[in-house]
Amino acid sequence: MSVSTYAKPSVADAALLLKNALSNHQLVVIIGNCWVEYEGRASSTLEPGDRLVVIKADGSVLVHRPTGYEPVNWMPGRYNSSSKSQKQAGCVFQVKITDGGELEVRAARLQPSEVLNIYFTKVFLLTVSSLIDDGAFSLYVTEYDMKRAILTKPHLIEEGFRPLTAEKDIGKSGFIDVFGEDARGAFLIVEIKRVPAGKDAVLQLDRYVTALRGRVNRPIRGMIAAPTLRKEAQPLLAGSKLEFRCLSLKKCYEVLKWERTKKLSDFLG
Amino acid sequence: MSVSTYAKPSVADAALLLKNALSNHQLVVIIGNCWVEYEGRASSTLEPGDRLVVIKADGSVLVHRPTGYEPVNWMPGRYNSSSKSQKQAGCVFQVKITDGGELEVRAARLQPSEVLNIYFTKVFLLTVSSLIDDGAFSLYVTEYDMKRAILTKPHLIEEGFRPLTAEKDIGKSGFIDVFGEDARGAFLIVEIKRVPAGKDAVLQLDRYVTALRGRVNRPIRGMIAAPTLRKEAQPLLAGSKLEFRCLSLKKCYEVLKWERTKKLSDFLG
């Protein structure tokens, strides 16, 4: 981890520093007066002003004005995802001094073809750094948390639902997330998904329901509890006579938080 | 325009600098090791790592990892738009040193209720600056440019279209963007929109067509040329027996660029 800062470098110096930083795939932060041209999916110009420009190690470029959460201009860098990483080699950068004595930074890429030109008339600050960041990013609320929320507040599934056992072993079909009975005494199998439920979830639930039907002599309902049901899964769900219950991550999170608070207050008396 | 940089400040110094900068509504750029908690529309945690954190004058907060064009965490600041500006007062910031000796930056806002906590274990660089930026941002391709593109390449409208006059005065109904005749000799009125065409565009075009119908004895067609047709305008368009031609800004831009290139090469011989 290293950070080097250069206050008010000449454009010539800034060009050298920038070229070096780009070839070393470092993070560059520039504060300066610049104007910007973009051409690609659309075309735009940004007249001169003071801006914050960030060039990341993966070739991402951000031009930020003094206000606004979104960049005024940008270029996505190398894609993070594996799906497009092969065809996407990231931006190609070109740094030079124009005839007018300005620092020109050109970021170009193909697919989609687009070019971003930044012309600095003045550089107030140039920072080059190598950041080490392997910290995991995670949304709260795992599938396990969702289950805990349902067991805490069964009415999240429906009024009168009573969980019997969690993760019931259904033989070869695997495990049921939540198993219980409804207000009328029918068995209710709940399949939980943190993400929008697709066909796979429906098919899996159907296997559970079918497997249990061969073993007990009681009405059995199957229900998917997930933030949303994918469109392609809807006919399949209807055809399988299964049900869907919308259960948002936020709702689960609130239940768990409330539970935590309650436990704490119980503990404190 | 001023930029102050502080290399490796202690968390205590960083806290003071940050508080001061926030109360003066300046732009703050921090490079440091931090972890982040977010709770609001969703909830997330980001484990420790080196990050670039930007706090803008309007209260926007961005947490950027070394790669990726999008921030890993963020908070929108005061909204730019007039529509929500009244009810949105921006983030409320709180800066303090935790018991563990970390710099805690808390950005909270209501509506939607959300909180972003950033805990710096180490600050490598803190930059405070006041940026002056009144440069206009504009997408290329005006409505006038679109007209020029159509007059240059009438087949952008359809094969066989021949412009007769541009901006034909239609009496009280105003001006027609492009007026011409189609391959079969019918008059064709073209209404150009840079933005997705809505009901207003359809109604305006309908007025032109109706006005002209009372004055000439020839089949008359009306067509909207725009990047897209708004959904709510589609039934109106169909009911008025008018047509839609998709004309993207990009296509127009390319035609004009090509034209410019051609003129230049003509000029150069």
Added chain:
DNA sequence: CCTTCCGTTAGGCTC
């Protein structure tokens, strides 16, 4: 005022 829907959408997942 609320709702809808557009974006230089980006990015992921299904088919």
Added chain:
DNA sequence: GAGCCTAGCGGAAGG
């Protein structure tokens, strides 16, 4: 590989 759809969507225009 292409199309479809979601997003802590944000932001703007329509009703």
